[in-house]
Amino acid sequence: MTTSLPCVLHAWTAYESELRNYLRHRSKDAHQADDLLQEVFVKAMQQGKQFCLLENSRAWLFQVARNALVDQFRLGRDVIELPEDLPQPEPTREPIQALSACVARVLTELTPEDRDIIEKCDLEGVKQKDYAATQQLSLPAVKSRLLRARERMRARMSTACQVRFDEQGRVLGHVPR
Template identity: 50%
Template sequence: MAESNAFECVLRAWEAHERALLAFLILRAPDRHAAEDLLQEVFLKAMRQGKDFCSLENPRAWLFQVARNAMIDAARLVKPHNELSDELAETLAAAPASERVPVDELDACVERNLPALEAEDRHIIEACDLQGQTVRAYAEANQLTLAAAKSRLLRARKRLRDTLVMNCQIRFDDTGQVCCHTPRPSA
């Protein structure tokens, strides 16, 4: 019965504010379809709140805040891109496939130097950076707090970077990006 009451509470608030939320999102989203998708996300988040939603002092404010956050999250996911000119596309197509940006050339150096790290550093870098595990998932799997896992990953990355700088003679440009390196031959 409590679930039914929570569901009704969310529906009442939704019916009262859905049109205003959609108008709010349409004004700010790239198109109507994106606004409707965001509106559905807001509805799902309200439904997930269940009985907690019914205890909100101001459900309208909560719904609009969730809508704002959903828009921000969606905007962060958008990767701006520019179309390549025909001339540049032809130049890139004609370039030898072996030409890679300097940071991509570090893969052999990383492979060679990763085993030299302490086991704890190697484990978190392999899990989070190479295998794509989230830091949160790593923390849970290794009985760490999220803050501890983030700190451990940051320190491990610093130690790997120092090792790569020393062993691969990495140099950085003015923006901090890898510009070049001279890998030492493997022993």
């Protein structure tokens, strides 16, 4: 540590006043700012030879000071202990997760062609290009068929499961049957 002492002392002499003002301005408590300043100095000393290798010691010192302030603010938050007998909220499922039973049922109600393309491309993750090759179809034909199959499935789900969608097409909720 003695080899790094001149580097730390040089930087400390140059920036201590500026760091103190920064910490006092941010913490609003001079004693707390001085304690934090001491922490920054100790961390600089602990860096040893690494401190001398820093490209911008001022930036490093201010980053350490900022992190010390953040840590202090986090520790200073008031914590309220909750009673042990506080009832736990019921776990909620996202509307899209709750639809799994409805999706499975509606898939069985679709035509075999619609069911196959939706299962392969949407549920199993087969690329449309690969699906087109295995079915001996053009890629535009697969895209068109998949779009129409999705539209029919969406209409069927809206009817069968009373699925509600928002303006962006995201599921808001449904009524299971």
